[in-house]
Amino acid sequence: MPDDGAPLTDSAGGTRDLGDVGVRELSELRDLLFGAERRQIDELRRRLDTAEITPDELAEKLPQAIVQRAARDRQLALALAPTVESAIKESVRRDPREFATAIFPVLGPAIRKAIAATMSGLVNTINRAIEHSFSSQGIRWRVESWRTGVPFAQIVMRHALVYRVEQVLLVHAETGLLLAHVPDGSLGDADLVSGMLTAIGDFVNDSFEPKKTGELRAFAAGDLTVMVEPGPRANIAAVVRGTPPDSLPAKLQTTLETIHLQWCDPLTAFNGDAAAFTTTRPLLEDCVETVLATDTRAKAAGLRRFAWVIPVLLLLAGGIAWRSARANRKWSAALARLDTEPGIAVIRSERSGGKWRITGMRDPLAVNPSLLMASRGIDTNDVVARWEPYVSTEPALLLARARHVLTPPGGITLSLRSDTLVASGRAPAFWIVRADALAPALAGVGAVDLSHVTPGLPASMEPIASDIESLRALFPAGSDALDQAALNTIATVAAKLRELVKAADANRYELRMQIVGRADPTGAETDNLALSRQRATAVRDRLVSLGIHASRLTVDAIGSGDPVPADAPAERARLNRSASFAIRAQPSLNANVAERQR
Amino acid sequence: MIQKKVCMVGVFATGKTSLVQRFIHSLFSTKYHSTVGVKIDRKQVQVGTEQVNLLLWDIEGRTPEQEIPESYLKGAHAVLYVADGTRRETVDQLFSLRGHVHSAAGDVPSIVALNKHDLKDQWIVTPADTAKLITGGFHALTTSAKSGEGVEDAFRWLATATLTAPPTPTVQPPVRHGN
Numbered sequence: 192m193p194d195d196g197a198p199l200t201d202s203a204g205g206t207r208d209l210g211d212v213g214v215r216e217l218s219e220l221r222d223l224l225f226g227a228e229r230r231q232i233d234e235l236r237r238r239l240d241t242a243e244i245t246p247d248e249l250a251e252k253l254p255q256a257i258v259q260r261a262a263r264d265r266q267l268a269l270a271l272a273p274t275v276e277s278a279i280k281e282s283v284r285r286d287p288r289e290f291a292t293a294i295f296p297v298l299g300p301a302i303r304k305a306i307a308a309t310m311s312g313l314v315n316t317i318n319r320a321i322e323h324s325f326s327s328q329g330i331r332w333r334v335e336s337w338r339t340g341v342p343f344a345q346i347v348m349r350h351a352l353v354y355r356v357e358q359v360l361l362v363h364a365e366t367g368l369l370l371a372h373v374p375d376g377s378l379g380d381a382d383l384v385s386g387m388l389t390a391i392g393d394f395v396n397d398s399f400e401p402k403k404t405g406e407l408r409a410f411a412a413g414d415l416t417v418m419v420e421p422g423p424r425a426n427i428a429a430v431v432r433g434t435p436p437d438s439l440p441a442k443l444q445t446t447l448e449t450i451h452l453q454w455c456d457p458l459t460a461f462n463g464d465a466a467a468f469t470t471t472r473p474l475l476e477d478c479v480e481t482v483l484a485t486d487t488r489a490k491a492a493g494l495r496r497f498a499w500v501i502p503v504l505l506l507l508a509g510g511i512a513w514r515s516a517r518a519n520r521k522w523s524a525a526l527a528r529l530d531t532e533p534g535i536a537v538i539r540s541e542r543s544g545g546k547w548r549i550t551g552m553r554d555p556l557a558v559n560p561s562l563l564m565a566s567r568g569i570d571t572n573d574v575v576a577r578w579e580p581y582v583s584t585e586p587a588l589l590l591a592r593a594r595h596v597l598t599p600p601g602g603i604t605l606s607l608r609s610d611t612l613v614a615s616g617r618a619p620a621f622w623i624v625r626a627d628a629l630a631p632a633l634a635g636v637g638a639v640d641l642s643h644v645t646p647g648l649p650a651s652m653e654p655i656a657s658d659i660e661s662l663r664a665l666f667p668a669g670s671d672a673l674d675q676a677a678l679n680t681i682a683t684v685a686a687k688l689r690e691l692v693k694a695a696d697a698n699r700y701e702l703r704m705q706i707v708g709r710a711d712p713t714g715a716e717t718d719n720l721a722l723s724r725q726r727a728t729a730v731r732d733r734l735v736s737l738g739i740h741a742s743r744l745t746v747d748a749i750g751s752g753d754p755v756p757a758d759a760p761a762e763r764a765r766l767n768r769s770a771s772f773a774i775r776a777q778p779s780l781n782a783n784v785a786e787r788q789r
Numbered sequence: 790m791i792q793k794k795v796c797m798v799g800v801f802a803t804g805k806t807s808l809v810q811r812f813i814h815s816l817f818s819t820k821y822h823s824t825v826g827v828k829i830d831r832k833q834v835q836v837g838t839e840q841v842n843l844l845l846w847d848i849e850g851r852t853p854e855q856e857i858p859e860s861y862l863k864g865a866h867a868v869l870y871v872a873d874g875t876r877r878e879t880v881d882q883l884f885s886l887r888g889h890v891h892s893a894a895g896d897v898p899s900i901v902a903l904n905k906h907d908l909k910d911q912w913i914v915t916p917a918d919t920a921k922l923i924t925g926g927f928h929a930l931t932t933s934a935k936s937g938e939g940v941e942d943a944f945r946w947l948a949t950a951t952l953t954a955p956p957t958p959t960v961q962p963p964v965r966h967g968n
Contacts, residue, residue, distance in 0.1 A: 365864035366794040367829075368844060382792065383816045386829035386844050393860035394825045463793045463866060463951070 292423040296452040299444055354433030355481040359443075360385050361450065361471055362426045363461055370425060370461070370468040373475040388428055392419065408440070422447045424458040429478060436482070446474050522547060525567035532558055533587035535578075549576045554583035556591045558760055566760050584635035591756055593633055597626050600657070603644065604773075606753065612636045615643035616773065617656075648776055649698045655691040656774040659684055659704070663755075664730050666768045668711065671725035673733060681730055684772060685737040692743070695776060705745045705773040706730050711764035712751040724748035730770040745775075792842040793951045795832075796862055796894065798886060799871035800879050801850040804904045807934040808871060812941065813845060827861050834948035841948040845869075857886075862893035866951045867900075869943060874903040874931065875911040880918055884925060898950035901929040902943050907936050 222229075244252075260267045283290050336342065360381060361370040367389030369382045395407040409418045416431045420443040427447045429439065450471050451458065457467035522542075526549075530537045534557025540549040547569075553560065560578065561571045583589075586607045593605050593612055603616040612630050623644055630639035648656055662684055664677040673681070688704060695702040708727030710719035727746040735741050755771070757763035799805050806828075813830040826849040834841045848861050862868075868890055873879040883901060890899070901922060903914055922929045928946070932939035 363864070366844075366866070367846075367864070368792045368794055380814075380816045380831070382842060382844060383814075383829050383831055386794075386846065387817060387825075390825055390827045390829060390846070390861065393858065394827075397858050397860055463791045465790075465792060 288423070295423050296448050299448050303441060353482045354431055354435050354439075356429050356431050356435075356439070356479050358430040359475040359478045360388070360428045360430075361468060361475060362389060362428060363458075364389075364422065364424050364426050366461075366463075368461075368463065368465070370465050371471045371475060373472055373479055385428075388417070388419065389426070392421075392426070409435075418443065420444050420447055422451055424451060424461075427475075427478075439478075442478060446478055449474060521568050525564050525569050528567060529560055529563060532560075532563065533585040534558075534583040534591075535560060536581075545573070547574045549574060551576075551578055552581045553578040554585075554588050555580055556588055556595060557583065558763075559758065562759050582634050589633070589635045593630065593636065594756060596629055596633060597622075599626070604753070608640070610635065610637035611640050612638070613640045613643065617645045617647060617776070619647040619653075645777065648700070648774075649694075652691060652694045652698060652700065652776065655687055655694060656776070659687050659691065659772050659774060662772060663766065664726075664770045665765065666726055666770075668713070668764075668768060669722070671722060671729045673729055677730075678733070681733045682737065685734055685739055688734075688739060688743075691774070699779045700776045701779040703743055703745060703775040705747055705775055706734075707771045707773060708746070708748045709755065709767045709769050709771070710751050711767045712754070713764070716750055716752075720748055720750035723750050726768075726770045790840050790842050791952070792844060793866040793948065794846060794864055795843045795867045795869060795947055795951075796846045796848060796865040796890070797869045797871060798848050798857055798862075798890060799850055799873075800882050800886070803850060803871045803873040803876075803879050804934050805850060805871045806847055808902065808904055808932060808940060809845065809847070810934070811937060812944065826858065832944050834944050836945070836948050836952055839952065841952065843867075843944060843948060856889055857893075859889075859893040862890055865890075865894040865897055867898045867947045868894065869947060870899060870901040870927075871904050872901060874905050874914045875908050877913055877918070880914060880922070883922070883927065887927075898947065899928070900943055900946055900950075901927045902932040902939065903929055904932045904934065906931040906938055907933040 257267060279290070358372070358374065358381075360372050362368070362385045363370050367386040369385035372381045372385075391410075392407045406421055407419060408421075409416055411417075414432055416435050417428060418431060418435060418439060419426055419428045420440060425447065427443045427450075429435075429443055431439065454468065454471060461467075526537060526540055529535055534554030535551060536553075537549060537551040539551075540547065542548075560576060561574070564574060565571050589607060589612075590605055597605070599605060599614065599616075600618050600622060603614055603618045603622075606613045606615070612633070614626060618626075623641055623646065626644075627639060627641055630636055647653055662680055664673070664680045664684075666672070666677065667674065692702055706727045708723035708725070708730075710723045710726070712719070724746065727748055731741070731744045731746050734744060751767060754763060755766045755769070757766050797805050797809070809830065809832070813832045815828075815830045817828050817830075828847045830845045830847060832843040832845055834843060846861055846865070848857055870883055870886065872883055880903070887899070903919070906912065919929055930939045930942060930946075932943060934940075
């Protein structure tokens with residue numbers, strides 16, 4: 192080893208003084224040879240000394256560490272829970288809207304799911320009960336149809352529409368601008384309506400403390416309801432005709448949540464260009480629907496066996512109400528009928544002490560009020576009536592009184608022309624004299640006109656004519672059909688008429704028979720007039736088929752205008768559903784001419 | 790089609806509604822002003838090849854003490870201020886009105902319509918007043934509900950400004966000075 196040479200290392204624990212330069216050179220050499228290793232050793236030493244992790248290292252390892260730890264046990268979750276809770280609290284405290292916006296798309300479905308699970312049983316029961324209680328709707332509609340005279344099909348149509356979602360608008364929440372709208376072209380000014388809806392919503396919010404009352408969700412105008420479901424960035428509005436179902440808000444809300452989720456970016460960046468939202472239209476169109484009552488169908492069986500209770504209770508309650516209403520209706524109808532009856536004036540009527548009390552005035556010739564009420568289905572034991580007698584000058588009563596006093600023979604018809612009593616037809620001479628004397632004395636009769644009365648027939652004709660005129664062919668209500676009794680009557684008339692024709696020929700009389708059709712007062716007078724003509728015509732046709740020459744027969748229809756009198760309304764109605772006969776006979780001009788020529 | 794929300798504001802009786810009545814499509818009656826406080830109309834403007842649908846929120850004119858509801862202003866893309874050129878106070882009040890609008894809608898493009906320019910003999914807005922508005926950051930033009938002067942210009946300017954905003958529009962409005 193040379194004495195002047197620098198030692199290569201001091202590893203031998205050199206004690207020799209090498210000087211400053213030597214130390215530096217040695218250090219450099221050491222770095223050159225062992226630098227990398229030394230740095231590694233230093234790093235290891237530092238890690239051993241500090242036992243801490245740098246943020247860089249943590250960032251590198253954290254995700255993996257979390258995954259590994261979470262897989263091992265719940266410690267990580269337990270450790271993080273308080274911090275996460277505090278963070279959420281802090282976030283909500285600072286700005287609740289941010290948080291609400293973030294969780295809005297998931298919140299609704301979560302709540303609905305929970306509620307739906309709890310309530311589904313109850314809802315099913317209620318639904319089914321309602322369905323069953325509606326099972327009688329067909330009958331009710333038929334009753335309504337029968338009662339109102341509206342065809343059944345129309346009643347069904349009127350009741351069948353439950354609701355129709357006519358339009359759906361998607362509205363930008365902040366600006367009120369229209370994002371999308373279905374159906375296309377249904378609302379020309381949808382953009383204005385959309386703005387105004389937003390303005391009205393704002394107006395309500397500003398006016399009525401929405402924090403307490405909630406926002407404007409629906410408003411109605413007549414048959415139309417506008418339902419608005421608000422969201423953080425967009426609102427959805429539906430225009431509904433009819434009664435919107437409870438499920439509609441949830442449906443709109445679901446659609447709105449889907450739109451918030453899928454169109455999140457366009458909604459956030461919206462600056463007036465709604466082009467991005469045309470793709471929401473299929474979703475909105477799903478909300479447009481028409482539901483008819485006939486669409487409702489039972490979906491599942493379950494507690495159905497109890498469902499009958501509700502309709503039974505409804506029927507019972509309805510029955511009681513209906514009975515009471517029917518009694519009132521019947522009474523009102525009978526009273527109205529009574530008031531229109533000639534010679535009866537109702538002054539007061541009331542219900543007290545479980546009885547109907549009625550006071551008024553009655554002409555002795557007017558119909559018996561008790562009979563009339565009984566014919567209208569009123570129990571007359573429940574009626575306490577007090578009638579003051581008076582003389583009525585109503586035309587019907589006046590005629591009745593004239594008939595009562597003058598007892599006109601069958602061939603005479605009495606009528607009134609203002610206050611003049613007009614008699615027409617054929618009567619024995621003594622009757623004409625008597626009527627001329629008595630009639631002016633009747634109350635309400637100013638004068639009597641007997642110019643249309645022809646003196647009676649020759650003795651060989653008169654009894655036969657009277658016989659014919661006392662006969663009447665009767666008809667069922669509302670019909671011109673001839674039953675066996677009517678056919679028999681007509682056969683009798685035909686036989687007697689042939690006999691009368693012979694007698695008339697012998698006396699050189701011209702003979703015609705008038706057939707007078709009548710109807711009872713039920714129904715419209717125009718219908719009654721037509722029906723009475725059909726009845727008279729039916730009788731005429733029958734007589735012709737029995738060999739009576741048509742030229743002898745004339746047909747006259749008077750509807751219910753000049754009724755055949757009778758005490759009981761039912762009897763009077765029966766007698767007036769008829770065709771009667773009047774003989775018109777006068778000395779034959781031709782015969783006279785022939786006689787003169789002879 | 791692009792839609793933009795334009796709020797029309799101004800103090801009481803500056804003639805806002807009559808200013809635009811002839812130029813817009815209106816669905817609702819003016820009684821909405823007194824009930825809801827706002828009426829919404831539509832004005833279509835052609836800007837280049839673009840058809841712009843301006844939804845015009847005609848907000849009820851308030852007295853200086855009453856403030857315009859912020860909810861009506863929020864989300865506005867542009868604002869049309871209307872002042873009465875025959876009443877100086879309506880011009881002066883524009884500055885406080887703008888402060889309110891800014892806090893509700895932000896610094897959106899806006900233009901001032903100095904209205905009733907047809908009433909030349911009562912006109913009291915001087916070029917100095919107009920200069921004050923312009924130096925105060927307003928764009929202004931004179932308008933007349935009677936002659937229709939300036940109205941289409943105001944809408945076209947606003948529509949163009951909303952398409953180019955933000956930032957602040959580079960389009961300069963035609964500034965006309967009153968007599």
